[in-house]
Amino acid sequence: MVFLCVDIGGTNTLLGIGNGDFQVIEKYGTEKFLKDVDGKVDEALKDTDYSREQLEKVAVAAAGPIDREEKTFRPPNFSRSGLEKVDLGEAFRDFGKITILNDGTAAVLGEYHYGDHDAENLVYVTISSGIGAGVILEGRVIEAWNGNFGEVGHMKINEEGPECGCGGTAHWEAYSSGENLPEMAEELFSAEYDDALEIFKSYKSYDSTAEKVISKMHEANAIGVTNIANVFNPEKIVFGGAVPLNHTEMILEPLKKEVKEESVNSPPQIELCDLGEKSVIQGLRAVCNGKFKPSQL
Numbered sequence: 053m054v055f056l057c058v059d060i061g062g063t064n065t066l067l068g069i070g071n072g073d074f075q076v077i078e079k080y081g082t083e084k085f086l087k088d089v090d091g092k093v094d095e096a097l098k099d100t101d102y103s104r105e106q107l108e109k110v111a112v113a114a115a116g117p118i119d120r121e122e123k124t125f126r127p128p129n130f131s132r133s134g135l136e137k138v139d140l141g142e143a144f145r146d147f148g149k150i151t152i153l154n155d156g157t158a159a160v161l162g163e164y165h166y167g168d169h170d171a172e173n174l175v176y177v178t179i180s181s182g183i184g185a186g187v188i189l190e191g192r193v194i195e196a197w198n199g200n201f202g203e204v205g206h207m208k209i210n211e212e213g214p215e216c217g218c219g220g221t222a223h224w225e226a227y228s229s230g231e232n233l234p235e236m237a238e239e240l241f242s243a244e245y246d247d248a249l250e251i252f253k254s255y256k257s258y259d260s261t262a263e264k265v266i267s268k269m270h271e272a273n274a275i276g277v278t279n280i281a282n283v284f285n286p287e288k289i290v291f292g293g294a295v296p297l298n299h300t301e302m303i304l305e306p307l308k309k310e311v312k313e314e315s316v317n318s319p320p321q322i323e324l325c326d327l328g329e330k331s332v333i334q335g336l337r338a339v340c341n342g343k344f345k346p347s348q349l
């Protein structure tokens with residue numbers, strides 16, 4: 053059963069082709085990828101033993117609300133680039149039967165099946181362009197209505213705050229996602245940074261404004277993650293996405309303390325994910341290998 057798995061993230065898209073396991077995994081910029089899906093799939097196929105005709109299953113994870121019936125997704129964090137709705141059914145029409153998953157759900161599936169967690173109650177949190185989550189409770193994946201679940205980045209942190217990519221205000225990701233950090237710095241501290249990387253670099257060189265920005269980010273992360281701990285009562289919360297992958301200690305250490313103090317039940321372990329940037333695509337592989345059948349197809 054030759055499969056094509058595609059993890060469409062806010063910034064990058066990972067594309068994997070294989071049978072049982074992946075033969076290749078390629079990385080593209082998401083905007084470029086979506087403009088030339090056919091070309092990129094053909095390019096990746098060249099590095100495998102397979103042809104287009106052999107592809108039977110397509111699994112796609114999208115960083116935004118999905119519509120399984122319509123086979124579309126709406127990318128909230130691409131709204132600034134003008135991409136309103138992506139028609140996945142049309143984009144992948146030539147490559148086999150398509151299954152669409154929320155990317156947080158795919159990531160927790162990947163970590164559960166191919167990571168080394170030994171936990172039946174597992175939450176995956178990504179902090180990258182946006183913030184999202186996937187949840188497995190008692191070994192069961194929670195998918196909810198129409199496959200949309202885990203938009204934890206849009207939980208309200210306080211009454212007033214910076215504007216979120218979705219149009220709301222004071223949402224967790226408006227404070228803490230990689231894309232929103234510079235805007236939060238500008239709105240709350242009148243500071244100008246080109247991107248999140250510059251904020252992290254300035255923080256490491258003891259820039260006092262960057263310290264305030266990072267402290268605000270920690271505050272929002274602590275609220276978001278302790279809420280997740282108290283709502284779902286998982287054994288472990290594992291973190292992925294560019295921000296914790298590149299700044300592991302800075303992001304996770306304060307959270308371990310906060311979650312321990314604020315958890316009503318036994319505090320969950322706070323860890324980095326096992327599969328790095330491949331959690332989502334490995335979750336799609338799990339779907340193609342029949343380890344999980346998405347609801348309402």
Ligand SMILES: [Zn+2]
Nearest residue numbers: 206216218223
């Ligand atoms: Zn939002």
